[in-house]
Amino acid sequence: MDNFLDLARNRRSRRDFSSRPVEFEKVIEVVRAATYAPNVGDMQPWHFIVVSDSAIKDAVCDHCPHQSWMQNAPVLIVACGSIGKVQDFYDQLADRWLTQTVAAAVQNALLAAEEIGLGACWVSSFDEINLRDLLKIPDGHRPEVVIALGYSSEMPRDKVLLPLDQVIYLNSFGGKVTEMAAVLRDWGEHFRGKKDSFVASQQAQRVDEGEKKSFSDHAQSFFKKAKKPFDKKE
Numbered sequence: 001m002d003n004f005l006d007l008a009r010n011r012r013s014r015r016d017f018s019s020r021p022v023e024f025e026k027v028i029e030v031v032r033a034a035t036y037a038p039n040v041g042d043m044q045p046w047h048f049i050v051v052s053d054s055a056i057k058d059a060v061c062d063h064c065p066h067q068s069w070m071q072n073a074p075v076l077i078v079a080c081g082s083i084g085k086v087q088d089f090y091d092q093l094a095d096r097w098l099t100q101t102v103a104a105a106v107q108n109a110l111l112a113a114e115e116i117g118l119g120a121c122w123v124s125s126f127d128e129i130n131l132r133d134l135l136k137i138p139d140g141h142r143p144e145v146v147i148a149l150g151y152s153s154e155m156p157r158d159k160v161l162l163p164l165d166q167v168i169y170l171n172s173f174g175g176k177v178t179e180m181a182a183v184l185r186d187w188g189e190h191f192r193g194k195k196d197s198f199v200a201s202q203q204a205q206r207v208d209e210g211e212k213k214s215f216s217d218h219a220q221s222f223f224k225k226a227k228k229p230f231d232k233k234e
């Protein structure tokens with residue numbers, strides 16, 4: 001896909017894999033993309049166990065409750081986080097930051113898979129102790145996510161997203177807007193104030209001129225259910 005936003009929008013979890021084997025280069029591409037992710041302290045505290053051996057794959061699936069569809073995935077990638085390494089530096093924050101780090105890597109992997117024509121699914125339903133044992137994951141490391149990977153003929157299903165006005169708040173939790181025109185004006189003024197920023201002034205112009213109909217349509221529907229007016233600057 002040429003456009004990242006299209007890629008992000010069209011990505012879906014794929015669970016219906018064909019028997020077509022996956023090229024090793026593509027698996028490496030997916031893992032490489034995972035390693036581009038933002039990560040705690042740039043420690044890159046991760047390892048990715050690529051499982052292609054069918055006996056080991058079956059055993060991994062056995063440790064993933066209620067995920068029988070995984071049996072058809074030609075490749076599984078077990079994303080592990082180096083908890084020991086992160087704990088040494090970040091102590092009590094390590095747990096959360098490691099989880100976020102590996103999640104960012106996994107999302108990169110899923111998008112890369114989609115980009116190169118593969119299907120993938122994030123699986124967190126696994127028995128950690130058994131998986132650790134099976135794959136010989138040492139102390140100081142822990143499995144975070146299993147990625148099922150393969151070619152998929154599954155038709156991407158339509159996705160019903162929550163409306164943006166239910167998921168975006170302005171400035172504080174629950175902050176909504178009633179006066180769209182005021183918001184657009186203030187936003188434009190804010191950008192114009194930053195004369196050194198070319199992108200910002202472009203953005204302000206767009207808002208002023210209303211060139212991007214889709215932007216303003218979108219914004220209107222975003223704010224139309226507003227409950228509280230946005231503070232206006234005089």
Ligand SMILES: Cc1cc2nc3c(=O)[nH]c(=O)nc-3n(C[C@H](O)[C@H](O)[C@H](O)COP(=O)(O)O)c2cc1C
Binds near residue numbers: 011012067121122159
């Ligand atoms: C933290 C997390 C855990 C998940 N665990 C599983 C899982 O165990 N099995 C599964 O089939 N899908 C799992 N998924 C995939 C979600 O079901 C899927 O992302 C969600 O239904 C949205 O669908 P989409 O990925 O097609 O947009 C998981 C996703 C996340 C982010």
